[in-house]
Amino acid sequence: MxxxxxxxxxxxxxxxxxxxxxxxxxxxxxxxxxxxxxxxxxxxxxxxxxxxxxxxxxxxxxxxxxxxxxxxxxxxxxxxxxxxxxxxxxxxxxxxxxxxxxxxxxxxFPFEISIENLYSQQNLALITALLLVTYVSAIILKVLLSKWSEQIVKVDAGNTNNAGKYIGILERLFIFFFVVLNFWEGIGFLLAAKSIFRFGDLKESKDVRLTEYILIGTLLSFGFGILCAMFYKSFIV
Incomplete structure (x- = not known):
């Protein structure tokens, strides 16, 4: 089959x-x-x-x-x-x-799909962890960083560009799977890559608030990714 x-x-x-x-x-x-x-x-x-x-x-x-x-x-x-x-x-x-x-x-090759297996502890934990590491954490980060984002980001009422949101989601998904696979080195590579791309923004900007915003956002995002992965791993040991 x-x-x-x-x-x-x-x-x-x-x-x-x-x-x-x-x-x-x-x-x-x-x-x-x-x-x-x-x-x-x-x-x-x-x-x-x-x-x-x-x-x-x-x-x-x-x-x-x-x-x-x-x-x-x-x-x-x-x-x-x-x-x-x-x-x-x-x-x-x-x-x-x-x-x-x-x-x-x-x-x-007829095969059967067991509904009971779909509701197993591991599957439910995985779905919950993926929701937490993607959309739930995105909303939490938005709330936590609102103090800085309101001062730095000028939001256009007609703007529907959510690129930053989806970049953050992908970032946390990478971290999630790195931790699940015990590939902690991957987090270091990801952090280094992000630092290189962000270096230009920080170099050109004289605003300390932008530096704080990027640094705190990065640490929180990485932290959420690691915590969600550890949460999932606690159910599959």
């Missing part, structure tokens, strides 16, 4: 990301179903699927179904995707392809 799933997934990744030139993508967006590259793309997938299944007659129906579904999903994306929804449709497209592959594998 696992071998079949990985083989089909590898074929999909190769066909969609490695063996699909940008010229093909642009031509498909422009000419849609009339684009010859759409059919080249499906042909590449068909060949990769045959190779992945070792040209076995047993999986021939699966190969055909995946190729046809890929064509249908790609056509739907080409006609319904707009400039504003491009990112959303990218993930919908990939999720649908993954669901098709999963269903095909299930038809050959």
């Amino acid at each position: 696992v071998v079949l799933f990985l083989s089909l997934l590898l074929a999909h990744l190769l066909g969609d990301f490695l063996l699909q030139p940008t010229t093909w993508v642009n031509d498909k967006k422009k000419r849609k179903i009339r684009s010859k590259y759409l059919y080249y793309h499906i042909g590449v997938h068909l060949l990769l699927l045959l190779i992945a299944t070792q040209f076995s007659f047993k999986y021939l129906l699966a190969v055909i179904l995946i190729a046809l579904s890929h064509f249908g999903i790609d056509c739907a994306k080409l006609y319904f995707e707009k400039k504003k929804t491009a990112k959303t449709w990218f993930f919908i497209d990939q999720l649908l392809h993954l669901m098709v592959i999963t269903c095909i594998v299930y038809s050959y």
Whole structure:
């Protein structure tokens, strides 16, 4: 089961990301179903699927179904995707392809998903820790740093840029997994990298409050990441 799933997934990744030139993508967006590259793309997938299944007659129906579904999903994306929804449709497209592959594998190797296992102590602890280290800690940090941020950051009412928020979330996720994997050196590398990138801002600015804001924010963010990881590890020992 696992071998079949990985083989089909590898074929999909190769066909969609490695063996699909940008010229093909642009031509498909422009000419849609009339684009010859759409059919080249499906042909590449068909060949990769045959190779992945070792040209076995047993999986021939699966190969055909995946190729046809890929064509249908790609056509739907080409006609319904707009400039504003491009990112959303990218993930919908990939999720649908993954669901098709999963269903095909299930038809050959039925498997059961135990709901009880989903509610295990380790899984609940992991979900809780990930929520804490991402969005919960982001809100807590925003509250704790409000004293400095109100004085330093000039917020535009029409500004919806949350880049700083997501950078912080990624930073804490890295720290979380570094601690879980006992790769404490990674935290040092991450701190050094952040210091290098922030050095320019601190050098150009004469505002002591900005220095305090960055330093306190960094220490709190790293601290939350470590604490959440230790919280999770206490449930898996």
